[in-house]
Amino acid sequence: MKTDEWRQEQERLERVRNKLMTRIAELEPEVTGLRDQAADMRKRFWEELTINTSTTEDFEDSFYSVQQQSAMLAERERGHKRLVDQWNGMKRLLPSPYFGRVDFHEDGLNTSEQVYIGVSSFVDDDGLNFLIYDWRSPIASLYYDYPPGRASYVTPGGTIEGTMELKRQFQIQDGQIRNMFDASETIGDELLQQVLGKDADSQMKSIVATIQKEQNAIIRNDKSRMLIVQGAAGSGKTSAALQRVAYLLYKHRQTIKADQIVLFSPNSMFGSYVSTVLPELGEENMQQTTFQEYLDYWLSSLLRSEDPFDQIEYTLTAQDKPGYEARIQGIAYKTSEAFLKALQNYGKWLGREGMRFKDIRFRSRVLITAERMSAKMYAFDSSLPLFSRVVLLQEWLLNELASLERKERDASWAQEELNYLDNEQYAEFFGMLHKEKELLDLSEHYAMARELMNKERRGDEGDIDFAQREEELILRSIVKKSFKPLRKSVRKFSFVDIKGLYGQLFGDEASYREKTNEVVIPPLWSEICKQTRDMLSRDELFHEDATPYLFVKELVEGVRTNKEIRHVFVDEGQDYSAFQYEYLKKLFPRARMTVLGDFGQAIFMQATNLEASDSPLMWLFGEADTSLIRLVRSYRSTREIVEFTKSLLAGGDEIVPFERRGHKPLLFRLNDMKKRDAQILEDIVSLRAEGFASIAVITKTAAESREAYDSLQSQGVGELQRITKETLVFEKGVMVIPVYLAKGIEFDAVFIYNASPAAYSRDNERKLLYTACTRAMHRLHLYTTGDWSPFVQALPANLYEKAPD
Numbered sequence: 001m002k003t004d005e006w007r008q009e010q011e012r013l014e015r016v017r018n019k020l021m022t023r024i025a026e027l028e029p030e031v032t033g034l035r036d037q038a039a040d041m042r043k044r045f046w047e048e049l050t051i052n053t054s055t056t057e058d059f060e061d062s063f064y065s066v067q068q069q070s071a072m073l074a075e076r077e078r079g080h081k082r083l084v085d086q087w088n089g090m091k092r093l094l095p096s097p098y099f100g101r102v103d104f105h106e107d108g109l110n111t112s113e114q115v116y117i118g119v120s121s122f123v124d125d126d127g128l129n130f131l132i133y134d135w136r137s138p139i140a141s142l143y144y145d146y147p148p149g150r151a152s153y154v155t156p157g158g159t160i161e162g163t164m165e166l167k168r169q170f171q172i173q174d175g176q177i178r179n180m181f182d183a184s185e186t187i188g189d190e191l192l193q194q195v196l197g198k199d200a201d202s203q204m205k206s207i208v209a210t211i212q213k214e215q216n217a218i219i220r221n222d223k224s225r226m227l228i229v230q231g232a233a234g235s236g237k238t239s240a241a242l243q244r245v246a247y248l249l250y251k252h253r254q255t256i257k258a259d260q261i262v263l264f265s266p267n268s269m270f271g272s273y274v275s276t277v278l279p280e281l282g283e284e285n286m287q288q289t290t291f292q293e294y295l296d297y298w299l300s301s302l303l304r305s306e307d308p309f310d311q312i313e314y315t316l317t318a319q320d321k322p323g324y325e326a327r328i329q330g331i332a333y334k335t336s337e338a339f340l341k342a343l344q345n346y347g348k349w350l351g352r353e354g355m356r357f358k359d360i361r362f363r364s365r366v367l368i369t370a371e372r373m374s375a376k377m378y379a380f381d382s383s384l385p386l387f388s389r390v391v392l393l394q395e396w397l398l399n400e401l402a403s404l405e406r407k408e409r410d411a412s413w414a415q416e417e418l419n420y421l422d423n424e425q426y427a428e429f430f431g432m433l434h435k436e437k438e439l440l441d442l443s444e445h446y447a448m449a450r451e452l453m454n455k456e457r458r459g460d461e462g463d464i465d466f467a468q469r470e471e472e473l474i475l476r477s478i479v480k481k482s483f484k485p486l487r488k489s490v491r492k493f494s495f496v497d498i499k500g501l502y503g504q505l506f507g508d509e510a511s512y513r514e515k516t517n518e519v520v521i522p523p524l525w526s527e528i529c530k531q532t533r534d535m536l537s538r539d540e541l542f543h544e545d546a547t548p549y550l551f552v553k554e555l556v557e558g559v560r561t562n563k564e565i566r567h568v569f570v571d572e573g574q575d576y577s578a579f580q581y582e583y584l585k586k587l588f589p590r591a592r593m594t595v596l597g598d599f600g601q602a603i604f605m606q607a608t609n610l611e612a613s614d615s616p617l618m619w620l621f622g623e624a625d626t627s628l629i630r631l632v633r634s635y636r637s638t639r640e641i642v643e644f645t646k647s648l649l650a651g652g653d654e655i656v657p658f659e660r661r662g663h664k665p666l667l668f669r670l671n672d673m674k675k676r677d678a679q680i681l682e683d684i685v686s687l688r689a690e691g692f693a694s695i696a697v698i699t700k701t702a703a704e705s706r707e708a709y710d711s712l713q714s715q716g717v718g719e720l721q722r723i724t725k726e727t728l729v730f731e732k733g734v735m736v737i738p739v740y741l742a743k744g745i746e747f748d749a750v751f752i753y754n755a756s757p758a759a760y761s762r763d764n765e766r767k768l769l770y771t772a773c774t775r776a777m778h779r780l781h782l783y784t785t786g787d788w789s790p791f792v793q794a795l796p797a798n799l800y801e802k803a804p805d
């Protein structure tokens with residue numbers, strides 16, 4: 001790079017920074033002033049909040065004044081927020097105002113424009129000249145999409161064509177240009193090399209300076225209702241998803257707020273890992289949740305549902321237990337579209353017969369029997385959907401309860417309760433009564449006023465002798481209070497026997513076929529039924545039953561929806577079943593979906609292949625409304641590690657490593673476990689000395705994690721963390737972690753604790769090993785105390801190095 005160009009750029013940088021500093025300083029008093037003013041107004045607002053109710057006019061006056069003041073306060077606060085956002089944006093820009101520049105000569109114009117790109121926009125004092133363009137602005141996409149030469153970008157007004165004359169990248173720190181590259185490729189490798197060579201962090205970083213063209217296509221996709229991203233491990237799916245959220249918040253800032261976007265992540269710890277990316281970009285975080293959290297929310301009061309981690313532990317460890325094969329068949333079936341269709345048919349069948357209700361009981365008596373409910377429900381117009389009839393039944397039940405409640409006032413138990421009221425209870429009822437009395441008084445006044453106005457006299461019913469009715473009213477209150485839980489449970493549909501409805505599906509084959517029209521039933525059906533019913537009898541559900549159970553609940557009670565959410569992101573999308581996708585679509589009827597995943601890492605039984613032509617995702621919103629983007633370049637790991645990991649995978653040939661060189665993976669075979677753990681300890685010490693701070697010992701299961709942790713600790717590995725499904729916050733350091741919890745996360749160095757045939761030899765274990773190894777950025781070690789897993793044995797020997805035996 002010529003030195004005078006560098007100097008010119010440094011001078012421009014200083015000019016822009018000076019302007020930024022001036023603007024920040026100018027705004028400072030305004031920001032602080034506004035903050036104080038708003039705080040002061042808020043304080044005074046509460047202090048002065050006295051409402052004069054002496055006369056109606058006084059009351060109205062104070063009411064309007066309060067309303068006016070609070071509107072002013074809200075406006076002031078909005079203005080304040082805008083200004084503070086602007087101010088914070090400039091402060092964020094100051095140390096490193098931009099990272100890219102393109103010179104673009106638009107066709108038909110005589111000059112070209114220098115477009116500097118940073119994390120937000122900054123306009124010169126004239127209000128017209130952009131000193132920095134936000135990376136999400138239409139013109140900034142030139143930087144990500146084209147090398148110098150002919151280029152175009154899309155604006156709301158149409159496509160702008162022209163020639164890119166220069167493309168430059170900067171690394172700026174504390175106001176100094178540290179590096180500057182003129183790129184010929186889309187985004188030059190040099191900068192990416194440097195970024196990727198850095199150490200792992202406890203928090204994911206934003207990638208705006210080096211977004212790749214195919215990632216940009218994901219970030220800016222605005223066309224499809226469903227965007228599917230199938231990408232190799234480390235190809236930047238999660239990164240693209242988060243920058244896409246930032247993009248959507250920018251592009252649709254008038255209509256979409258951060259809390260209208262939700263990200264489904266694989267576990268809570270992953271949530272903490274990605275939580276800083278958006279704030280780093282000056283945006284608020286979207287909502288984050290896990291599917292399990294949702295299930296627990298709706299099921300926890302009814303049943304205990306197994307979580308996906310216990311399910312995977314079972315599938316990986318219980319091969320020798322009785323019933324294993326049936327459970328596996330059950331998982332496969334219950335997560336399939338076939339089961340979804342069967343349940344839809346079951347809904348139709350229930351529309352005709354077979355509904356199950358629970359008697360409504362009161363003081364050990366049956367008030368309304370299940371049979372009566374059933375008869376009533378099937379007497380409603382049969383053309384109505386099942387849930388509408390259940391809602392009608394609910395209304396009928398509430399009416400029935402009201403008339404039964406009236407009858408109960410004469411029951412002896414009510415009189416007895418009245419007689420045995422202690423002082424406190426009496427006072428409580430008396431209080432309730434007086435509230436009613438006030439209401440009565442009010443309605444009495446109103447009735448009198450009407451009488452006067454209409455000049456007519458009501459009958460005697462207006463003259464209530466309150467004192468005489470006190471006892472009767474207390475009695476009424478006693479019965480009302482006792483019926484309250486009944487009304488509440490009817491409103492919550494507790495009269496529907498959901499457990500019975502789900503359980504009755506798991507009868508013999510003939511009855512299942514009759515209820516669901518199902519043709520292909522898993523061979524071990526009767527064992528599957530027994531296992532499911534056993535769980536239900538203990539008020540428990542297998543993980544694979546949880547979503548179908550909710551589905552049946554909604555068939556009967558109506559579908560729950562959230563219309564606020566406009567975008568749903570599903571990360572690790574291969575881990576969701578066809579069933580779950582159907583469910584998410586129903587739950588968020590106004591949302592667009594972005595599903596990102598890697599079938600190569602499909603380690604859960606219910607996996608969905610995102611890109612197969614028969615993938616349920618392809619037709620969830622219809623083919624015309626669906627786009628599929630594939631990412632094959634892997635950025636996380638060194639070339640040597642990617643060459644090794646891609647060969648572990650059937651069909652991994654198409655994965656392209658990014659050209660960052662490093663050590664070949666190292667294989668250690670030790671004579672026994674003690675020696676293996678001593679070797680691991682030694683390797684941890686030496687890698688730490690090399691400066692690698694984040695090292696993960698990855699195990700296959702939680703049980704193996706416990707063993708490894710105890711043994712390594714006894715060997716003297718200090719500051720060792722053990723990650724479990726309960727771990728909420730991801731902290732950098734040396735840790736032992738089961739592979740299924742390490743999904744989506746990365747480490748400087750990964751040690752595969754036990755790469756033996758016992759651990760990794762079945763087909764689904766191949767993906768498990770692949771997932772574990774692909775967590776490594778710079779170093780990968782595999783250990784065994786006997787043979788190597790057949791997947792490792794099958795690798796060409798030039799892909800790794802063996803430590804001497």
Ligand SMILES: Nc1ncnc2c1ncn2[C@@H]1O[C@H](COP(=O)(O)OP(=O)(O)OP(=O)(O)O)[C@@H](O)[C@H]1O
Pocket residue numbers: 192195196205207210211212215231232233234235236237238239240598635636743744745746774
């Ligand atoms: N364009 C990019 N510029 C800089 N770094 C990138 C880029 N794309 C990806 N990376 C880095 O590569 C690593 C992997 O990215 P990310 O975690 O988003 O991949 P992923 O596809 O979600 O991986 P996995 O499927 O293994 O969870 C991260 O460290 C990320 O910062």
